[in-house]
Amino acid sequence: MLSVSNLEVVYEDVVLVLRGVSLDVPTGSIVALLGANGAGKTTLLRAVTGLLMPHRGRITKGTVRVDGTDITGADPADVVRLGIAQVMEGRRIFAEITVDENLRAGAYTRRSRAEVRESYARVLDLFPVLARRRRSVAGYLSGGEQQMLAIGRALMAAPRLLLLDEPSLGLAPKLVEQVRDIVVQINRQGTSVLLVEQNAVMALSIAGSGYVLETGKVVKDGPSAELLADEDIREFYLGAT
Ligand code: ATP
Numbered sequence: 001m002l003s004v005s006n007l008e009v010v011y012e013d014v015v016l017v018l019r020g021v022s023l024d025v026p027t028g029s030i031v032a033l034l035g036a037n038g039a040g041k042t043t044l045l046r047a048v049t050g051l052l053m054p055h056r057g058r059i060t061k062g063t064v065r066v067d068g069t070d071i072t073g074a075d076p077a078d079v080v081r082l083g084i085a086q087v088m089e090g091r092r093i094f095a096e097i098t099v100d101e102n103l104r105a106g107a108y109t110r111r112s113r114a115e116v117r118e119s120y121a122r123v124l125d126l127f128p129v130l131a132r133r134r135r136s137v138a139g140y141l142s143g144g145e146q147q148m149l150a151i152g153r154a155l156m157a158a159p160r161l162l163l164l165d166e167p168s169l170g171l172a173p174k175l176v177e178q179v180r181d182i183v184v185q186i187n188r189q190g191t192s193v194l195l196v197e198q199n200a201v202m203a204l205s206i207a208g209s210g211y212v213l214e215t216g217k218v219v220k221d222g223p224s225a226e227l228l229a230d231e232d233i234r235e236f237y238l239g240a241t
Contacts, residue, residue: 001029002084002161004044006022007021009058009059021040022062023211026208029187029192029207029209031210033197034213041213043057049080084163087165088150088165089169089196093141093153098138100134102153103149103156107119119158123155123156126152143171144179147175151164151182160190160191163196164194167179168202180206187206195207198237200227201228204224205224209221
């Protein structure tokens with residue numbers, strides 16, 4: 001589905017943030033992307049979705065392919081049209097408009113009204129809480145509800161690949177569980193997922209495989225079970241000794 005090869009990204013023409021990263025998300029899978037703050041996880045997502053430019057970053061080497069098509073440096077709207085949607089870190093919803101309007105905004109690249117209606121019904125089905133609060137102004141939702149809305153809005157683009165940037169950040173344990181279950185459901189309905197998480201246990205509990213990024217390089221990758229059993233990962237992420 002997604003194949004990133006030897007990717008190098010530079011910010012402001014000087015700061016080399018990704019230093020030759022290769023990563024694959026096979027069709028139908030959930031892949032976890034782990035790493036400390038500043039390792040370059042968000043940068044990798046931005047490089048895939050074409051959102052580096054507003055941050056004065058650019059790809060200086062390597063390729064991003066979707067189902068074999070080279071999309072390196074493609075325009076963000078074209079990337080969405082190809083079936084890739086990103087949920088940014090920090091629940092960036094439109095706070096002043098309603099839940100309903102936020103969801104419809106997520107469908108901006110789509111032409112068929114019937115298909116948009118279908119996605120809308122599917123999102124409300126997946127998130128009953130959003131159905132109940134359809135007419136509420138999004139800024140009044142709780143943190144967990146806003147995270148659901150951010151995910152729901154991305155789903156309105158009917159993505160084949162969903163990029164999630166730390167969806168569990170700042171959420172209470174119960175809500176983290178809910179987010180995890182939602183990601184599993186989305187995946188079961190046919191969407192591949194690249195999941196960026198600080199919460200390694202949560203991510204690896206649902207991902208088939210994972211990658212660990214450290215200062216712009218992949219330092220470990222493999223099946224989730226292998227990563228969960230890895231001494232260094234246990235020490236760093238799970239606080240185990
Ligand atoms: P976090 O979880 O904190 O978001 P991350 O792994 O997603 O971490 P990135 O946000 O990709 O990391 O940042 C990687 C590095 O790039 C950091 O050292 C950061 O300071 C730097 N960086 C990010 N954006 C810019 C920018 N616009 N200009 C210069 N450096 C930047």
